[in-house]
Amino acid sequence: xxxxxxxxxxxxxxxxxxxxxxxxxxxxxxxxxxxxxxxxxxxxxxxxxxxxxxxxxxxxxxxxxxxxxxxxxxxxxxxxxxxxxxxxxxxxxxxxxxxxxxxxxxxxxxxxxxxxxxxxxxxxxxxxxxxxxxxxxxxxxxxxxxxxxxxxxxxxxxxxxxxxxxxxxxxxxxxxxxxxxxxxxxxxxxxxxxxxxxxxxxxxxxxxxxxxxxxxxxxxxxxxxxxxxxxxxxxxxxxxxxxxxxxxxxxxxxxxxxxxxxxxxxxxxxxxxxxxxxxxxxxxxxxxxxxxxxxxxxxxxxxxxxxxxxxxxxxxxxxxxxxxxxxxxxxxxxxxxxxxxxxxxxxxxxxxx
Amino acid sequence: xxxxxxxxxxxxxxxxxxxxxxxxxxxxxxxxxxxxxxxxxxxxxxxxxxxxxxxxxxxxxxxxxxxxxxxxxxxxxxxxxxxxxxxxxxxxxxxxxxxxxxxxxxxxxxxxxxxxxxxxxxxxxxxxxxxxxxxxxxxxxxxxxxxxxxxxxxxxxxxxxxxxxxxxxxxxxxxxxxxxxxxxxxxxxxxxxxxxxxxxxxxxxxxxxxxxxxxxxxxxxxxxxxxxxxxxxxxxxxxxxxxxxxxxxxxxxxxxxxxxxxxxxxxxxxxxxxxxxxxxxxxxxxxxxxxxxxxxxxxxxxxxxxxxxxxxxxxxxxxxxxxxxxxxxxxxxxxxxxxxxxxxxxxxxxxxxxxxxxxxxxxxxxxxxxxxxxxxxxxxxxxxxxxxxxxxxxxxxxxxxxxxxxxxxxxxxxxxxxxxxxxxxxxxxxxxxxxxxxxxxxxxxxxxxxxxxx
Numbered sequence: 001x002x003x004x005x006x007x008x009x010x011x012x013x014x015x016x017x018x019x020x021x022x023x024x025x026x027x028x029x030x031x032x033x034x035x036x037x038x039x040x041x042x043x044x045x046x047x048x049x050x051x052x053x054x055x056x057x058x059x060x061x062x063x064x065x066x067x068x069x070x071x072x073x074x075x076x077x078x079x080x081x082x083x084x085x086x087x088x089x090x091x092x093x094x095x096x097x098x099x100x101x102x103x104x105x106x107x108x109x110x111x112x113x114x115x116x117x118x119x120x121x122x123x124x125x126x127x128x129x130x131x132x133x134x135x136x137x138x139x140x141x142x143x144x145x146x147x148x149x150x151x152x153x154x155x156x157x158x159x160x161x162x163x164x165x166x167x168x169x170x171x172x173x174x175x176x177x178x179x180x181x182x183x184x185x186x187x188x189x190x191x192x193x194x195x196x197x198x199x200x201x202x203x204x205x206x207x208x209x210x211x212x213x214x215x216x217x218x219x220x221x222x223x224x225x226x227x228x229x230x231x232x233x234x235x236x237x238x239x240x241x242x243x244x245x246x247x248x249x250x251x252x253x254x255x256x257x258x259x260x261x262x263x264x265x266x267x268x269x270x271x272x273x274x275x276x277x278x279x280x281x282x283x284x285x286x287x288x289x290x291x292x293x294x295x296x297x298x299x300x301x302x303x304x305x306x307x308x309x310x311x312x313x314x315x316x317x318x319x320x321x322x323x324x325x326x327x328x329x330x331x332x333x334x335x336x337x338x339x340x341x342x343x344x345x346x347x348x349x350x351x352x353x
Numbered sequence: 354x355x356x357x358x359x360x361x362x363x364x365x366x367x368x369x370x371x372x373x374x375x376x377x378x379x380x381x382x383x384x385x386x387x388x389x390x391x392x393x394x395x396x397x398x399x400x401x402x403x404x405x406x407x408x409x410x411x412x413x414x415x416x417x418x419x420x421x422x423x424x425x426x427x428x429x430x431x432x433x434x435x436x437x438x439x440x441x442x443x444x445x446x447x448x449x450x451x452x453x454x455x456x457x458x459x460x461x462x463x464x465x466x467x468x469x470x471x472x473x474x475x476x477x478x479x480x481x482x483x484x485x486x487x488x489x490x491x492x493x494x495x496x497x498x499x500x501x502x503x504x505x506x507x508x509x510x511x512x513x514x515x516x517x518x519x520x521x522x523x524x525x526x527x528x529x530x531x532x533x534x535x536x537x538x539x540x541x542x543x544x545x546x547x548x549x550x551x552x553x554x555x556x557x558x559x560x561x562x563x564x565x566x567x568x569x570x571x572x573x574x575x576x577x578x579x580x581x582x583x584x585x586x587x588x589x590x591x592x593x594x595x596x597x598x599x600x601x602x603x604x605x606x607x608x609x610x611x612x613x614x615x616x617x618x619x620x621x622x623x624x625x626x627x628x629x630x631x632x633x634x635x636x637x638x639x640x641x642x643x644x645x646x647x648x649x650x651x652x653x654x655x656x657x658x659x660x661x662x663x664x665x666x667x668x669x670x671x672x673x674x675x676x677x678x679x680x681x682x683x684x685x686x687x688x689x690x691x692x693x694x695x696x697x698x699x700x701x702x703x704x705x706x707x708x709x710x711x712x713x714x715x716x717x718x719x720x721x722x723x724x725x726x727x728x729x730x731x732x733x734x735x736x737x738x739x740x741x742x743x744x745x746x747x748x749x750x751x752x753x754x755x756x757x758x759x760x761x762x763x764x765x766x767x768x769x770x771x772x773x774x775x776x777x778x779x780x781x782x783x784x785x786x787x788x789x790x791x792x793x794x795x796x797x798x799x800x801x802x803x804x805x806x807x
Contacts, residue, residue: 253476255470256475258469258470258502259498261460267497268486271488346488347633348635
């Protein structure tokens with residue numbers, strides 16, 4: 001098919017998007033002024049004026065903007081994303097991303113899988129049984145999920161599932177029980193496991209079941225919190241698009257062919273109904289990967305959102321810049337993946353000339 | 354004509370829809386019948402219940418919006434409305450009407466209907482652009498209906514064919530070898546003299562002790578793959594009788610279903626059917642799509658084909674081609690057809706009999722010639738007058754004033770009375786019944802029954 005050609009065309013389109021994204025992030029940081037850029041590099045023991053001249057020269061801040069952008073891009077491409085200095089980590093931004101991003105990936109994917117597994121079938125059932133009690137109940141669940149503030153839901157779950165006040169099943173903080181943070185050869189000082197940096201996978205690779213169960217335990221509460229919110233949107237989207245598809249002529253024609261109802265739903269309705277849902281879920285996954293700031297903060301879960309909050313509180317321009325760039329790249333990548341899945345599901349897209 | 358048996362009989366069919374404004378009485382007791390091999394045209398303006406009639410027969414009225422509330426539809430030996438009416442009822446509450454749905458009955462009904470729909474009774478929809486599923490290939494959509502109704506026919510086709518294809522041989526060998534059914538393999542080889550030469554080789558491989566079973570299987574299947582002398586003329590019947598057919602069916606069925614699909618596509622004169630079968634609907638033009646829809650509808654040789662405005666969305670030349678296909682179906686395959694349209698030209702071309710519908714009632718029914726030459730009902734006369742004719746292009750085109758009434762509160766008496774030129778006192782109070790005014794020509798209008806009464 002011309003699916004390959006489509007993917008190549010789509011990949012080429014990514015380049016201008018990345019240039020645009022970096023340009024905006026670059027201009028925003030420059031708008032903050034010189035001091036904000038060099039703040040992370042200042043040494044309090046040396047007079048400010050001496051350092052400033054040296055740093056301005058080092059970062060080419062006296063050059064025109066387009067030259068500065070060139071140096072900025074050059075740094076990005078060579079892995080030099082600047083420095084971050086916050087209470088939880090000081091060092092290169094890339095290292096910080098290496099520490100915190102895998103945790104977010106782990107959380108986002110678990111939350112996303114929970115949301116999809118529950119949301120898609122519930123949405124379909126709600127559409128098939130439109131205006132019956134099933135539909136009403138899922139509607140109420142969706143409204144609760146969307147309107148409940150995340151921090152409150154997080155604290156409710158913590159209180160009733162994490163403390164002796166309710167039933168203490170789940171731990172409250174972190175990615176893994178603190179007893180495992182020292183003395184395990186494949187976990188370093190920052191609590192980062194190797195080789196994949198994702199604790200659940202690494203513990204399985206090393207065959208360490210206690211750490212695996214501990215990591216799963218730690219991810220469940222924040223994942224449920226995020227999933228509940230995500231689930232609500234996906235479920236409603238699925239329900240509405242299925243209702244729409246069920247009214248289409250081709251579904252009526254499928255019934256007129258004498259196909260059994262489950263087959264009509266599964267083969268004729270679902271794939272069409274999924275097309276808009278793919279878009280929304282791809283973007284949802286991207287925003288989950290961008291860091292669930294509130295959830296990660298409430299649960300003290302060391303992910304990218306948690307780190308971003310730390311960077312903001314510390315006026316850490318390097319950290320904010322890094323997080324913003326990472327977030328925009330994630331969104332670009334998610335869009336790309338969504339478009340490719342789209343083309344796979346819907347053959348009409350592949351034509352797009 | 355009297356020798357022909359009735360294939361579809363609709364008696365006093367009533368269908369109602371529930372809406373915010375109240376009960377929509379979409380069909381108000383219509384009756385007609387179609388005899389085997391006959392084409393009945395159903396004409397009328399938009400919104401007078403033509404499509405609802407078709408959907409009621411197919412049991413496709415969505416249970417969330419409406420239901421058949423009375424009457425009887427007999428298709429061959431089946432009563433099509435019995436379970437449907439039990440499954441979904443309209444009940445009047447104080448404020449507004451409501452639908453009472455019984456899930457178990459709906460399941461029972463669709464299980465019953467699914468045996469009939471698509472098989473003996475099938476339907477072509479109006480919009481070829483939206484009738485085909487955009488994300489499935491044409492082939493998948495055709496084979497789906499074959500799997501639903503024609504498994505036994507497909508099996509018979511596979512068994513009845515004289516020659517065996519090499520692909521099929523490979524499927525059989527794969528099953529035998531992978532399923533470790535070597536006994537069958539020997540039987541199979543025994544039956545086919547052409548294969549005798551490789552029996553010793555197979556026996557030799559089987560008897561070797563130094564290699565694993567996996568390796569043996571691989572070597573045997575290689576033997577078949579390499580052997581180009583495999584005869585393709587084999588007595589299939591003997592072969593099939595000797596084996597338990599169902600085990601080999603799924604892959605063979607798929608091949609066979611695709612072959613049938615290609616035959617169907619060429620039946621509706623689609624060029625290059627082998628190419629079309631792997632295409633998606635959006636790659637075809639409107640006319641081609643409608644042909645595919647027709648191919649799907651006639652896939653299982655239906656006894657009755659309902660065509661709901663099949664040519665309305667097409668341009669005139671395509672329309673003529675589609676009509677030719679439908680005429681062929683009627684003449685060559687003697688299919689009964691219920692042809693729904695608002696286009697009187699099309700009707701005069703294709704149907705034997707015409708029923709004119711107005712606001713949920715049939716107002717006139719006659720043989721096509723009689724109806725066009727001697728229309729009785731004022732509505733039919735109005736319709737015929739509003740056809741543009743070349744010679745009359747200087748004069749203004751006649752039109753029936755007004756439009757189809759709101760069916761929530763239809764006019765009392767004859768539903769056509771507000772628009773009728775010949776309206777009388779009785780028209781406003783009492784509904785006329787169908788009366789036969791000439792042989793095989795009946796009409797529901799007080800203009801004609803009045804004379805008899807007096």
